[in-house]
Amino acid sequence: xxxxxxxxxxxVFILLLYGGFLxxxxxxxxxxxxxxxxxxxxxxxxxxxxxxxxxxxxDFEEYAVDAFPFRDRFRTAKALAAGGVFLKKDNNGVYVADxxxxxxxxxxxxxxxxxxxxxxxxICGKYLNDGNRVFLSVIPDKNCFLAAGxxxxxxxxxxxxxxxxxxxxxxxxxxxxxLLERDDYYRTDTHWRQERIADVANRLAQSMGAxxxxxxxxxxxxxxxxxxxxxxxxxxxxxxxxxxxxxxxMDNCSVYDWQNxxxxxxxxxxxxxxxxxxxxxxxxxxxxxxxxxxxAPAGKRLVLFRDSFGSSLAPLLISGYSxxxxxxxxxxxxxxxxxxxxxxxxxxxxxxxxxxLNHSDTMK
Amino acid sequence: MLFSSISFLYxxxxxxxxLYFIAPGKWKNAVLLLGSLVFYAWxxxxxxxxxxAVIAQGYVFGRLTEKYxxxxxxxxxxxxxxxxxxxxxxxxxxxxxxxxNLNALAGDAVPLLRIALPVGISFYIFQIISYTVDVYRGxxxxxxxxxxxxxxxxxxxxxxxxxxxxxxxxxxxxxxxxSWEEAAEGxxxxxxxxxxxxxxxxxxxELCAVFRAAEQKSVxxxxxxALAFSLHIYFDFSGYSDxxxxxxxxxxxxxPENFNYPYISSSITEFWRRWHISxxxxxxxxxxxxxxxxxxxxxxxxxxxxxxxxxTGFWHGAAWNFILWGLLFAVLLILEKLWLLGALEKGRIWxxxxxxxxxxxxxxxxxxxxxxxxxxxxxxxxxxxGVPAVSxxxxxxxxxxxAALLFGVIGATPVPxxxxxxxxxxxxxxxxxxxxxxxxxxxxxxxxxxxxxDGSFNPFLYFRF
Numbered sequence: 054x055x056x057x058x059x060x061x062x063x064x065v066f067i068l069l070l071y072g073g074f075l076x077x078x079x080x081x082x083x084x085x086x087x088x089x090x091x092x093x094x095x096x097x098x099x100x101x102x103x104x105x106x107x108x109x110x111x112d113f114e115e116y117a118v119d120a121f122p123f124r125d126r127f128r129t130a131k132a133l134a135a136g137g138v139f140l141k142k143d144n145n146g147v148y149v150a151d152x153x154x155x156x157x158x159x160x161x162x163x164x165x166x167x168x169x170x171x172x173x174x175x176i177c178g179k180y181l182n183d184g185n186r187v188f189l190s191v192i193p194d195k196n197c198f199l200a201a202g203x204x205x206x207x208x209x210x211x212x213x214x215x216x217x218x219x220x221x222x223x224x225x226x227x228x229x230x231x232l233l234e235r236d237d238y239y240r241t242d243t244h245w246r247q248e249r250i251a252d253v254a255n256r257l258a259q260s261m262g263a264x265x266x267x268x269x270x271x272x273x274x275x276x277x278x279x280x281x282x283x284x285x286x287x288x289x290x291x292x293x294x295x296x297x298x299x300x301x302x303m304d305n306c307s308v309y310d311w312q313n314x315x316x317x318x319x320x321x322x323x324x325x326x327x328x329x330x331x332x333x334x335x336x337x338x339x340x341x342x343x344x345x346x347x348x349a350p351a352g353k354r355l356v357l358f359r360d361s362f363g364s365s366l367a368p369l370l371i372s373g374y375s376x377x378x379x380x381x382x383x384x385x386x387x388x389x390x391x392x393x394x395x396x397x398x399x400x401x402x403x404x405x406x407x408x409x410l411n412h413s414d415t416m417k
Numbered sequence: 418m419l420f421s422s423i424s425f426l427y428x429x430x431x432x433x434x435x436l437y438f439i440a441p442g443k444w445k446n447a448v449l450l451l452g453s454l455v456f457y458a459w460x461x462x463x464x465x466x467x468x469x470a471v472i473a474q475g476y477v478f479g480r481l482t483e484k485y486x487x488x489x490x491x492x493x494x495x496x497x498x499x500x501x502x503x504x505x506x507x508x509x510x511x512x513x514x515x516x517x518n519l520n521a522l523a524g525d526a527v528p529l530l531r532i533a534l535p536v537g538i539s540f541y542i543f544q545i546i547s548y549t550v551d552v553y554r555g556x557x558x559x560x561x562x563x564x565x566x567x568x569x570x571x572x573x574x575x576x577x578x579x580x581x582x583x584x585x586x587x588x589x590x591x592x593x594x595x596s597w598e599e600a601a602e603g604x605x606x607x608x609x610x611x612x613x614x615x616x617x618x619x620x621x622x623e624l625c626a627v628f629r630a631a632e633q634k635s636v637x638x639x640x641x642x643a644l645a646f647s648l649h650i651y652f653d654f655s656g657y658s659d660x661x662x663x664x665x666x667x668x669x670x671x672x673p674e675n676f677n678y679p680y681i682s683s684s685i686t687e688f689w690r691r692w693h694i695s696x697x698x699x700x701x702x703x704x705x706x707x708x709x710x711x712x713x714x715x716x717x718x719x720x721x722x723x724x725x726x727x728x729t730g731f732w733h734g735a736a737w738n739f740i741l742w743g744l745l746f747a748v749l750l751i752l753e754k755l756w757l758l759g760a761l762e763k764g765r766i767w768x769x770x771x772x773x774x775x776x777x778x779x780x781x782x783x784x785x786x787x788x789x790x791x792x793x794x795x796x797x798x799x800x801x802x803g804v805p806a807v808s809x810x811x812x813x814x815x816x817x818x819x820a821a822l823l824f825g826v827i828g829a830t831p832v833p834x835x836x837x838x839x840x841x842x843x844x845x846x847x848x849x850x851x852x853x854x855x856x857x858x859x860x861x862x863x864x865x866x867x868x869x870x871d872g873s874f875n876p877f878l879y880f881r882f
Contacts, residue, residue, distance in 0.1 A: 056597075057851055058601070058851040060601070062601040062855045062858060064855075066608075066859075069859060077428065104462060107460070110459050114422060114423075114424055117424045117427070118423050118869065121423055121866075127867040127871070131871040134616075139616075139620065140819065141821075143817065145871070159810075206810060206813045
């Protein structure tokens with residue numbers, strides 16, 4: 054190796070290694086990753102016990118990665134190399150197509166669908182009688198509109214719906230896939246956009262014999278919305294704009310959060326400024342919520358078993374019901390529901406996204 | 418500790434190199450030993466004791482072997498050391514294999530030992546055996562216990578080789594030079610090894626994991642898996658060897674080469690001259706030749722080949738698929754020696770196809786969890802059991818990993834090296850290379866760091882051996 058070149062190689066290596074070493078030691082460490090929405094590992098406690106058991110070392114490995122200087126930029130560099138140099142179709146299971154970020158959802162897990170339907174059947178058997186009407190609707194995830202066209206792996210969504218409808222033969226199936234398209238979802242997030250699903254709310258309400266007000270005002274959140282996929286993709290993409298709709302019934306209704314024992318707003322503006330603005334819709338992941346609407350016809354009640362997609366849809370149903378009870382059985386066991394909900398004469402809607410149905414082990 | 422980890426690259430390596438180069442000459446081996454113990458203890462704090470015991474007996478019996486070399490007692494001391502060393506290996510690595518098989522044969526239920534395999538035990542046991550045997554054969558025993566321990570425990574080659582024989586570096590342990598040139602050569606080798614491991618091997622490993630988890634297998638997917646695993650094991654292990662050789666060079670040592678583009682071989686015989694060279698030569702010098710090698714009758718010669726390759730397979734893992742893997746190569750090597758080599762030497766393309774075919778199939782056997790999976794995987798390559806020819810998953814992953822596979826296939830040949838030499842060997846381009854090479858190495862190091870920071874797939878295959 055030529056003398057000058059050898060010296061240059063050594064200098065570059067020393068600079069990078071020792072520069073990295075000093076930054077690792079002295080650069081302040083963030084405790085939370087906004088892009089990944091998770092707490093970062095902290096320096097483990099050093100003790101004879103933790104060293105002898107090997108716990109200190111394994112925890113330190115995690116800490117060293119989490120606390121690495123300019124971590125997000127390195128993750129971006131990796132994502133760019135994976136896509137630009139190695140032409141990977143996805144990076145850690147996340148891909149970008151037509152400016153939309155999505156996570157591969159594949160393959161279809163028929164056992165998971167069966168399990169979900171069994172959970173629904175259990176609830177119906179435990180709480181419902183002939184006086185209840187039961188409905189089921191499946192929300193296709195974003196891949197349904199992105200994956201096939203961009204050459205990614207995709208599930209057979211028609212088969213999924215049909216199988217789910219067949220498994221849940223105790224419920225009347227309401228199809229909504231035909232009302233949805235790619236642009237009804239955020240580009241950087243899993244969820245659908247509330248301002249674009251009024252037709253879905255109408256279809257559901259009409260199928261269940263309710264009538265909704267169509268008088269909405271659209272508001273735009275004055276901050277950028279970086280959805281959950283944004284951090285996973287680690288690519289420099291434009292943020293979304295988050296909009297929400299209000300109406301007279303929404304203004305006058307009262308919402309009660311049973312999990313935390315307090316009144317909450319339909320749109321939580323504190324959470325809108327938080328780490329996940331989508332949580333502004335009915336305060337995000339809450340196990341049990343009731344919405345009472347004094348303006349609606351008395352006795353028209355709906356129990357909505359739902360996932361996070363339901364948080365942004367439920368406000369649009371308020372005008373049709375005197376009470377809507379939202380239940381998320383990922384956070385509350387169905388056996389507990391009898392203490393909070395009077396199912397007598399209620400309509401029941403199981404509204405779930407394919408993402409949850411295909412991973413139904415999250416349901417209690 | 419993994420070479421391909423943030424803790425090694427940005428904590429351990431800066432500290433150990435600083436301490437090493439600050440330390441005066443006579444303390445350098447002690448610094449290396451201390452660093453190596455920390456390196457080993459990082460992953461296996463309890464098993465430092467095992468390694469220390471192996472080294473201690475090697476030191477004592479090495480001295481005794483030398484002292485009584487001229488009498489019969491020297492041979493006995495050497496054999497005692499070899500038996501003790503092998504006992505450690507048998508206890509930690511093979512005891513449960515023997516118990517399982519005895520239980521299966523006798524219908525008993527003798528409880529298995531609840532022990533973990535100490536990382537790198539197969540490598541450092543072979544090194545200590547080579548030391549005592551070399552001493553018996555006439556090499557001077559190491560008087561300085563720190564130097565012997567530094568040789569066995571030296572972190573660059575401690576856990577995945579190359580298997581450095583004592584005779585190769587005895588002189589370097591006593592004294593060695595350091596220079597910018599040597600360090601730069603070591604850095605170059607280390608960074609290229611790191612990139613081979615992180616940028617290529619890990620991606621192929623990811624493809625293998627995807628294959629294993631896939632529900633929709635197809636013949637195409639099985640072959641994709643066979644190719645991916647063959648590239649994975651090559652870039653994983655040769656990348657590790659490059660890093661080990663490079664680190665050794667930075668500290669002034671010259672370790673033996675371990676790989677020489679094995680996938681360009683035109684026979685299995687040639688393949689094993691190019692693959693895991695240090696292991697092959699260890700078995701040749703410490704098992705094959707002592708058994709009589711090829712200087713015996715044909716029957717004993719063939720037996721020697723079978724024994725050596727069965728042991729080679731068994732060294733890789735305590736499971737029947739590894740033994741069968743070794744025996745498969747024994748059969749192929751015997752066939753080549755008896756009939757095929759002449760024809761293979763005359764052929765141009767088909768010998769390469771023949772070699773790659775058997776190497777790919779052999780690695781499918783090698784990577785199987787058990788014989789049932791080996792049968793299913795090898796059958797899958799040929800569509801046994803009604804496996805469809807193509808599946809959507811196979812096509813997707815072929816597209817997604819296509820570029821990496823292409824880089825891997827080209828990178829497994831001398832083409833990149835030859836092209837680089839041809840372009841930058843010209844006088845006019847040499848000046849460009851003086852700037853381009855440090856920049857290229859910096860980019861490789863940073864991109865490898867980026868992959869590590871992203872926390873993707875990063876196991877080392879040879880850590881289980």
